[in-house]
Amino acid sequence: MEYFPITVRLQEQQCLIVGGGDIACRKLKSLLKADAKVSLVALDFSDEVIELARKHQLPLHQQAFDKSLVEGNYLIVAATDNQALNQEVSELARQYHIWINVVDDLELSTFIMPAIVDRSPLLVAVSTGGVSPVLARKIREKLEWILPKNLGALLKRLKSFRPSVKKKFQDLKSKRSFSEWYIESAIENPDTLSHDFEEAVALYEGAIDKEGKVFLIGAGPGDPDLLTVKALKVLQKADVVLHDALVSKGILELVRRDATFVNVGKRAKKHSVLQEETNTLLVKYAQQGLSVVRLKGGDPFIYGRGGEELEHLLDAGINYEVVPGITAASGCSSYAGIPLTHREYSQTVMFITAHCKRSEDTLNWKSLAREQQTVVVYMGLLRNDVLVEQLIKHGRSGNTPIAVIENGTLPQQRVFTGRLQQLPELVKAHDIVSPSLIVIGEVASLANKLDWFKHSQLIKGDEASLNNQALKNFEDTIKEAV
Ligand SMILES: C[S@@+](CC[C@H](N)C(=O)[O-])C[C@H]1O[C@@H](n2cnc3c(N)ncnc32)[C@H](O)[C@@H]1O
Structure with missing residues (x-):
């Protein structure tokens, strides 16, 4: 930290301004706001300075600068365009251990004045260490707008x-x-x-709610900017936050600093035990009258076990509220440039999960394999071979475009595009890891065209093996349409 920010009480403190023009006048106005006792010395004074001096009964020394004026001041501002004079004032001030600000000259100054948002007694001071007063002013303008007037x-x-x-x-x-x-x-x-x-x-x-309450909040897929305003408000008031491993660091940084954090996602292998423990903790904290946040990746009601947790709270008689989040399908596909529906090519979108043997048996593969629809697969990496096999077996073309989005919406996002039949080799060849989302359907090929996220790495699958003329025609149509 090059400059140490402090706020100084200037009431009744003697201050000197060397200079009498417009800049001196601006500094005078600032010092007067702090009720300082200001005197000025200059050969000439602007009309405004003369008027202010008259109004506040300030001494104006209309003369050449004289070192006898220095001693006894609390601080001095040199606002002249005479470099030699500024230098002399600065040296004298330092000699007497008086704070000195030479306008637009950091070398000669021992203090600088920040841009200020004044809601006295609240003050917000913005300093760029003298590097860019323009930037400081811009930030001040924004703060002026954001901070309530009252x-x-x-x-x-x-x-x-x-x-x-x-x-x-x-x-x-x-x-x-x-x-x-x-x-x-x-x-x-x-x-x-x-x-x-x-x-x-x-x-x-x-x-106020006399009882504790649980807020089931969706944190979105990762990018902290995708958090809802409501989620942010609740996070900043939370006493305890129970979060999943998938919730990004950037989002956890938005939680109130002195909240208690509990990572309930760490022991992910012991699913049932983990869920019971989480339920117990939620109830325990809420019964202590605390504001408890259950923070989940994406949306809590989409493959988030949000329903189960609410049922448990209901049984325990705990108040709750749900704050939805952007689910991975929505967030990741947007950041990969894939519209999940498209007026001409996909009228239906289906979210499925295919991570266990049970999904394989219970999913309706026939309906999933239909044309003209997009299938988004959560947690599909592990058994992606079964996914491909079943979809092709039930009628979906092996040449159907697919995309795999790894770490969607985050700076490390990677997007791989290819064909349905290539999925297993794509996952293997690129060491694709969790969290990843698989998008199956013609719209997936649009990533090659609509990709926009500047951090994203788009990796196109091998298209040499394609022999499906119909698909090629389709792509041409899409290119024309976009
Ligand atoms: C347990 S589910 C939770 C889904 C979450 N409730 C939602 O609405 O997005 C976890 C799966 O969501 C997907 N997922 C979540 N965040 C992701 C991200 N940033 N990038 C890619 N996939 C993600 C992955 O398939 C991951 O395995």
């Missing part, structure tokens, strides 16, 4: 509530719960600020 009033209210909050809420948890509720309510509805403490407490007591 934050200053809110902080003043919180300050006045402080003694009553301390008295009313004895333990840390209830104190924090009230503060969180109050801040959120005031941001969403500024009328909250008009209530006195007793009224605010009454509203709070009516609003």
Whole structure:
């Protein structure tokens, strides 16, 4: 950290500005906002500086700079276009251990002024270490837009509530719960600020859930930007987060820092035990009155055992809410440039899982092998040979385009395209690993054309073995259509 950020109290502190033009005027306005006692020295002063000096009764020294003006100041700003003078002021200030800012000259400065979002008493200061004041200003503009205007009033209210909050809420948890509720309510509805403490407490007591609650949240396929706004809100208030192994690090970083994290995905081989343990933990934490998040990859209701977990909560009498997520089929195919349906080539999309012997027996292969539809296979890597064999046996052409998307939506995403009959060799040849999604159907070939995700690696399968003229014609049609 090249610069250490601090906020300095300047009330009644003597400050000197060397210069009298527009830039000096800007610095003067900033210092006046902090109630500093400012004097200025320059040969000439702009009309605005003269007006401000008159209004605030500031001494203006209309003269050449004189070193006798330096001593006794808390800080000095040199805002002249005279390099030699700036240098002299800087050297003198350092000699007297006075903080000095020379406008646009980092070398001569011992402090720099950040861009500020002022919601006093809340201040947000943005500094680029003097590298790019323009960038700092741009960020400030964004923050100005994002931060509610009533934050200053809110902080003043919180300050006045402080003694009553301390008295009313004895333990840390209830104190924090009230503060969180109050801040959120005031941001969403500024009328909250008009209530006195007793009224605010009454509203709070009516609003909060006295019991714990479980939020079953879908984290999406990996890219943290695919999280829903609602999921983000809940994650930032969570007391405990029970997450699967598939949930990406980037998403876990969005959870409230002091939440307890439990990785319930680690022991994935012992499925039934794991699920029971997870259910027990969910109930245990919720019964402690906590806000519990059950965070799952993709959408919790698609191959996520979300239903089973909710049934368990229902039986235990625990409150719950579901926040859907973007399922892998949707997220990964989008990031691979594969539209799952296409008006002319695929009117149906089916999500299946084919990772165990049971799926092999229970799946309706005849209907899965139909033309004009897309089949998305979750957890299909392990038994991909059976998948191919069954689909071809039930009538799907071995030349049907396929795509395998590994680590979809993440920077390490790889997309492999080829033909249905090539799937096993594709998986083997490229060491494709989990998590991977298999897309079967004519639309898969569109990845070669519509791929857009800049991190993605698109690997086209060997097409030399193709002899299906109908398929080639189809591809030509697609190329024309896109
Ligand atoms: C247990 S299922 C969970 C599915 C999840 N609930 C959803 O809606 O996406 C896990 C499978 O989803 C697929 N999957 C999840 N995330 C993926 C990703 N980022 N890339 C590729 N496949 C993914 C893989 O087939 C993986 O084996």
